[in-house]
């Protein structure tokens with residue numbers, strides 16, 4: 393490989409390839425036309441959008457739904473998961489129900505949510521919470537149970553009680569799982585916040601997308617999709633780094 | 645000599661869904677104050693089980709264990725453990741210093757006393773000034789030294805070790821053996837150690853308890869009449885050493 397190419401990060405390279413493929417698919421073949429945008433059309437549409445206040449307002453609403461929903465789910469799920477994880481019985485008995493609840497796609501709840509809460513930001517928040525809380529709780533509980541029995545027994549031999557075992561063994565070992573769970577949950581929060589707007593009229597970029605779509609504005613639609621993808625990647629990068637710092641001992 | 649630990653008619657059965665395993669059958673033995681006892685026996689005979697009962701992690705199905713005359717009903721005060729698997733018994737999220745400090749929180753020590761204990765324990769095991777490292781920044785031998793330092797820091801009267809040197813290389817093993825002999829000398833700690841290495845058992849102990857059978861009984865107690873201090877080269881080449889190891893080996897194998 394030439395030296396110049398080697399310095400480009402692999403991720404960047406594949407992004408460029410993807411954009412080129414997108415451009416080709418959008419220009420020739422069955423998808424070419426007004427209902428689909430090419431990469432260049434989407435990028436130039438995005439360039440216009442990012443200078444419009446309505447776009448940022450919509451983005452801000454989505455961020456609010458995702459962030460508030462995410463925060464609420466963590467505040468509920470982490471302590472709940474810790475409690476569930478402390479006994480094998482409560483873990484085993486909750487796992488079935490929680491596993492069942494966590495695979496229900498939040499989108500199927502939108503009709504009920506619209507009825508009960510109405511098409512508002514609050515509904516978006518509620519859907520985000522629903523999307524995260526069960527999987528996060530079970531992930532936390534798993535982390536708590538996952539604490540090394542050898543370590544726990546060593547602690548018992550040194551007469552360290554339950555409180556110390558939780559603080560110094562169960563929590564740090566759960567931190568690994570909690571970190572992984574948070575990474576997944578944050579990505580899911582963004583997706584659900586968009587879907588809540590798109591399908592449920594909760595506002596934000598989702599509703600913005602619904603409007604561009606119904607106006608037949610493919611360029612804007614794909615510009616927003618491109619933007620959301622970029623935000624998702626950036627967020628996930630940030631979280632991976634944060635997680636590595638938090639559980640610095642893993643993989644050593 | 646006074647008795648530090650009395651094991652009186654201890655039997656142990658594990659009850660699992662697959663059935664009941666009778667592991668120990670009416671095991672009795674007395675450990676004298678300050679002595680070094682090795683427990684040997686074939687793999688799966690119940691050595692770890694016996695140590696778990698001694699550490700109060702489990703209750704025997706019959707019999708009792710007394711420490712200085714008192715029946716134990718949970719992890720006894722003044723007992724410290726070192727396990728084979730140092731990577732799992734030290735916390736990777738805490739520095740070695742903080743690993744050692746944790747069990748000390750049970751004892752009402754001033755801050756100065758506590759750091760003095762930590763530093764002197766690290767010095768005893770040859771890890772002076774290395775307390776700021778994380779366990780995973782150390783070699784296996786150093787991590788096991790750190791586990792020993794953690795045990796020493798609580799100033800135990802009884803030290804229990806389950807195959808502590810099974811996962812380190814041969815040279816490190818010799819060093820650590822001499823370290824535990826030094827520790828026993830310096831603090832007069834009553835030491836019980838499970839090992840599958842019969843040479844190691846002979847080299848270190850005053851007495852060797854041989855477990856054998858299923859369920860296991862005490863097959864014999866061998867007194868190691870080789871004077872202290874011992875040395876890796878001289879002791880291991882002494883004719884008496886060879887006799888004893890042959891004898892113990894035969895018993896572990898059930899040949900005698």
Ligand SMILES: Nc1ncnc2c1ncn2[C@@H]1O[C@H](COP(=O)(O)OP(=O)(O)O)[C@@H](O)[C@H]1O
Nearest residue numbers: 658660665667686687688689690691692693694
């Ligand atoms: N928690 C347990 N439940 C059921 N059986 C066990 C348990 N722990 C050990 N055993 C059984 O008890 C026997 C003795 O085990 P152990 O004390 O670990 O032997 P050793 O340390 O001498 O190799 C083995 O047959 C083992 O399978």
Ligand SMILES: [Mg+2]
Nearest residue numbers: 691692693806
């Ligand atoms: Mg064992």
